[in-house]
Amino acid sequence: MSRFSERLYQAAHDIWAKSHEHPFLTEMREGTLDPERFIYYLKQDYVYLIDYAKLFAMGSMKAGDLETMVKFAELLHSTLHVEMELHRQYAGRFGVTREELEQTRPAPTTVAYTKYLLDAASQGSLAEVVAALLPCMWSYREIGVEFMKIPGALEHPLYREWILMYGSDEFGALADWCISLMDRLAEGLPERELAQLEERFLVASRLEYLFWDMAYRQEEWPV
Numbered sequence: 001m002s003r004f005s006e007r008l009y010q011a012a013h014d015i016w017a018k019s020h021e022h023p024f025l026t027e028m029r030e031g032t033l034d035p036e037r038f039i040y041y042l043k044q045d046y047v048y049l050i051d052y053a054k055l056f057a058m059g060s061m062k063a064g065d066l067e068t069m070v071k072f073a074e075l076l077h078s079t080l081h082v083e084m085e086l087h088r089q090y091a092g093r094f095g096v097t098r099e100e101l102e103q104t105r106p107a108p109t110t111v112a113y114t115k116y117l118l119d120a121a122s123q124g125s126l127a128e129v130v131a132a133l134l135p136c137m138w139s140y141r142e143i144g145v146e147f148m149k150i151p152g153a154l155e156h157p158l159y160r161e162w163i164l165m166y167g168s169d170e171f172g173a174l175a176d177w178c179i180s181l182m183d184r185l186a187e188g189l190p191e192r193e194l195a196q197l198e199e200r201f202l203v204a205s206r207l208e209y210l211f212w213d214m215a216y217r218q219e220e221w222p223v
């Protein structure tokens with residue numbers, strides 16, 4: 001039987017393709033993205049990551065064995081100390097303080113995405129936690145690896161570190177681990193449960209798309 005992650009990947013293909021073609025990413029790829037849009041993205045992503053990191057904590061809590069528990073603890077640690085540190089350093093370059101970053105008011109799409117993830121993860125099994133968090137890691141790995149291949153991309157003064165983080169082997173290995181965990185957890189589950197996992201994966205993938213779109217539009221609350 002083919003792997004469940006393969007089914008998820010196929011099911012989300014059109015959504016991911018739409019993200020790859022979004023002006024936020026095409027302009028970032030070309031090095032022409034307005035830094036204001038990037039700063040907006042960094043701030044929203046910082047508060048996004050605070051909630052996202054909690055999914056790893058929930059993964060640790062729901063893990064069925066010590067090895068899985070340890071791995072989620074590592075993911076939690078690297079989100080808080082490595083990935084969020086990247087954002088703190090970028091913010092510093094733009095004169096945005098750590099406090100300002102942390103006090104960013106989450107925009108509507110950020111609220112929708114983080115609350116969707118936390119709700120899916122707190123109500124569901126470990127498989128549901130993984131299905132919900134996977135599009136985030138997997139799609140960023142794909143974007144990072146793709147960006148690394150662009151000649152000159154790593155010479156860009158602004159986007160170099162971002163590309164290096166998400167295109168790195170370390171990030172890729174963490175994403176791979178989550179993908180193989182998804183496959184292991186899906187083994188032997190009835191179709192009804194697999195369909196539920198697929199639904200989680202697809203909604204999170206759509207919210208990933210909307211997150212790029214939100215950043216490009218610099219979405220704000222109406223009042």
Ligand SMILES: Cc1ncc(CO)c(N)n1
Binds near residue numbers: 045048135140208
């Ligand atoms: C919205 C979003 N998705 C995925 C990642 C990768 O961890 C991120 N930093 N932000």
